[in-house]
Amino acid sequence: MMIRGAFLLAAAFLPARALAQAETFAGQLPPEALASATSTVLILFLIAVLLESALAVLFNWRPFVETFNARATRPLLAFVVAYVFVATFQYDAVTALVNAVRRTPQLPMPQMLGQVMTAAILAGGSSGVNTLLVSLGFREVRTPATELPKVPPDRAWVAISVEQERTAGQVLVLIGKPPAEGAPATEGLALAGVIPGGPRGSGGALRRFFLRDVNRFPPFGGYQVPSAEPCRIVLRGRAKKEEGGEPIVSAPLDFVPAKGAIIDLAIRL
Structure with a gap:
């Protein structure tokens, strides 16, 4: 039931071609591995949204906006907060994903590199997770939040x-x-x-x-x-x-x- 629910959730977001690729890859994994990987990605996305909402209070604070260069300070502060979060709660989504799909002995958690990569993904917020999905071929449409502003041709x-x-x-x-x-x-x-x-x-x-x-x-x-x-x-x-x-x-x-x-x-x- 959990596996079916995961595919129903994926169908709501993935185009037909990407969904077919995901189903092919999923067919090569044991059901428990697919369930674990799906759960890890969903939890990662939810935490990214929560951290993004929490940091928005600081990033939209007028003294912060008028004092700091947002493009230089926001990524750094977001990464620091995300790393404090993963270190405090011993959270390592990257190693959890690796353990979910590997058939060799499991890696101990958390791993230092896994926590750093998890913090980097969380620092990107929901748009960062969306960029990850686009890069992996799970989404084909970029949202406005992931696109950098461009100069109009005229x-x-x-x-x-x-x-x-x-x-x-x-x-x-x-x-x-x-x-x-x-x-x-x-x-x-x-x-x-x-x-x-x-x-x-x-x-x-x-x-x-x-x-x-x-x-x-x-x-x-x-x-x-x-x-x-x-x-x-x-x-x-x-x-x-x-x-x-x-x-x-x-x-x-x-x-x-x-x-x-x-x-x-x-x-x-």
Whole structure:
């Protein structure tokens, strides 16, 4: 009955080709081995969902979002929490799966390598388990959560990092089409965003890798602009108080982005 239930559950998620492959492989396993492997995978998925939901509280916390680089810190924190979990409860799904399908003497549990791999799978959350299923051929359709954002074919992504030498405080980012010849440099440009500005501090590349860059617009990813069309970027800030606090405008930066381009610019102001 348990084996039949496992196949009914699989049929709800697997395409016909993958289900046929799974049935062929399952036919080569003893019933108790298949039941054990199925139970292990289901428990692994449920724990991954629970850990993902628990970590979402921290990852969606505003101070965390505004302070840390999410793509650098989330995987590391998720792995640490997952490893603490598997070490505390002596949980080793990878070794359990190996023991379920091998016909030789069973490996003692838990294994160090098995726990590390289990923690890595759990750190990926439900999307990580889904990626595993896709890679093994058990699923053919990727969910939006597993797909990285891509630049639309008729757009380009632009990101600006400012190095404040003469200015201090906020920096306005103006983006648009270049004005007619002889017109003011910022005519027709729209305010795309504001760079908070601030000291980069010490720590070098490691600090910049894990902490959010307050001198970048946008903070993550890129700002969409039309591709294959002239584009102008101008930064506007104020000089430091000791230098009078007068407005300072950067030299206009004109370019034509290619389709699907990802452009990172560094401008001194």
